Amino acid sequence: MKIYKYGDNVDTDVIIPARHLNNPDPKALASHCMEDIDETFASTVEHGDIVVAGANFGCGSSREHAPLALKSCGVKCVIAKSFARIFYRNSINIGFPILECPEAAEAIAPGDAVSVDFQTGVIIDETSGKTFQAAPFPAFVDGIIEAGGLLHSLKARGVAK
Amino acid sequence: MGMTMTQKILARHAGLASVEAGQLIEARLDLVLGNDITAPVAITEFDKAGLTQIFDKDKIAIVLDHSVPCKDIKSAQLCAQARAFAQRFDITHFYDVGQMGVEHALIPEKGLAAPGEVIIGADSHTCTYGALGAFSTGVGSTDMAAGMATGLAWFKVPSAIRVTLTGKLPPYVSGKDVVLHLIGLIGVDGALYKSLEFAGEGVAELAMDDRFTIANMAIEAGAKNGIFPVDDQTRDYLRGRVDRPWEAVEPDADAVYDQEVVIDLSALQPTVALPHLPSNTKTVDEVAGLPIQQVVIGSCTNGRLKDLQEAADILRGRKVAKGVRCIVLPATQQIMMDAMAQGLVQIFIEAGCAVSTPTCGPCLGGHMGVLSNGERAVSTTNRNFVGRMGPTDSEIILASPAVAAASAVAGCIADPAKL
Secondary structure, eight states: OOEEEOOSOOBHHHHSOGGGTTOOOHHHHHTTTTTTTOTTHHHHOOTTOEEEEOSSBTBSOOOTHHHHHHHHTTOOEEEESOBOHHHHHHHHHTTOOEEEOHHHHHHOOTTOOEEEETTTTEEEETTTTEEEEOOOOOHHHHHHHHTTSHHHHHHHHTSOO | OBOOHHHHHHHHHTTOSOOOTTOEEEEEOSEEEEETTHHHHHHHHHHHTTOOOOSOTTSEEEEOOSSTTTOSHHHHHHHHHHHHHHHHTTOSEEEOTTTOOOHHHHHHHTTOOOTTOEEEESSGGGGGGGGGTOEEEEOOHHHHHHHHHHSEEEEEOOOEEEEEEESOOOTTOOHHHHHHHHHHHHOTTTTTTOEEEEESGGGGGSOHHHHHHHHHGGGGGTOSEEEOOOOHHHHHHHTTTOOSOOOOOOOOTTBOOSEEEEEEGGGOOOEEEOTTOTTOEEEHHHHTTOBOSEEEEEHHHHOSHHHHHHHHHHHTTOOOOTTOEEEEEOSSHHHHHHHHHTTHHHHHHHHTOEEOOSOOGGGGTSSSSOOOTTOEEEESSSOOOTTSSSSTTOEEEEOOHHHHHHHHHHTBOOOGGGO
């Protein structure tokens, strides 16, 4: 696995530029993911890689195409100092794991080997030997993720038909 | 403990006597909105999940505004998907080319947002309707799909920042300058997960169109929503548009705020945001003279009648500078007709502007005004991120309609008061 590390305020326009929104096929979105801040991302990213970023990750446009593009690239999760709120809820709703952990986001370096336990929120930087604790999701949110996303959880409850 | 405006609205829609910041609730929705980019993703998810019912055909709005009139085949296919869904469920508030407008100008104009209501839209600038005292917030496509199916959405109840406005706006200063100044003060994540609640005697000094602009850009400070109290101007705006009952919500006297920001409107100057963040603000005189190649006047932020009037006041009898393209996009058909009736369209065309049918096009670098390499635009839109309107080396400077119009005439960033 590899770490891709970015700074603060990575907006959804750079995660997936609007010029590519006319084709919402996840594979098409993945092929342009991050291209406006990192030309090599889409061609080098592999299943299980992790994106580490600063504050306010995913700010700007509400486009769900952004977490979809990252998920479709095979990105395992995003670890950030903080997330913009629409990106946060979009990620939960589509079952894409995100972890809010300022300490880990600061300390993890590109090239580090990192493992993540989504159940406990424990992040281990195996290269530096440091362990971090991300803020756990509330039970309500865990329920959405466990059901495989918001629509499935609403169907399971019988409120969506 | 007292509740903020937002908390009171959310409590009522969750069937609870009270809520507090951080609480997770499920709220009843008065309107679910989507556009030609986000609705198709929602519809695909709706179908994929095997859903076959919507909660209320009168409480869903689909507005084709981003890539229309369609810019390419793929966009046309997305519009066709949205159109078919609207037809299948007989969606009352479906707006296609010819009736559509930029959604956040159109929804209030059509009376689809009212004080005290809870509205979600699969577009981040859905927060605009806070100008009318509604709780309205941007969400993603899956939330839209869930909202269409159930009439419900989950929320974490936000805490709030109170923004107290005092004084009165000076000439050539408008709502855009207020909100850019505010974002410059608190930063692009200054209100992350929170409400921005506007208060103070200065609110009465702001026209509805200025309030729409301010609420619209709450998201650019990271806010969940921006919300204004309801006053006589709000009631005037709603008269003849909204005929269902609504109730204005006021914050409790003992509502708790995380922070208070006081802005003296009288002290504000025309303000711009330099690339590549809306918080990168300067007063116009600090950056006057910076050359530009394009001006965009329009969008869900600044495409309303007052915006066009302010731009036309500057452009009347003047010409757009050689080497500058000035594109004016009245945000709805009604605004276009009002602008024509008031002679504004004539002023724009005589000045050398291109006047367009409503579209979000240039704001997100979609069409109708995409930049080339190294070009710089002054735009009344809401985002100046890297690559937003063109290649990554193009630049957007966010400004008010008055500053944009003055800059179009000068060929560089210009103070409308000093033209």
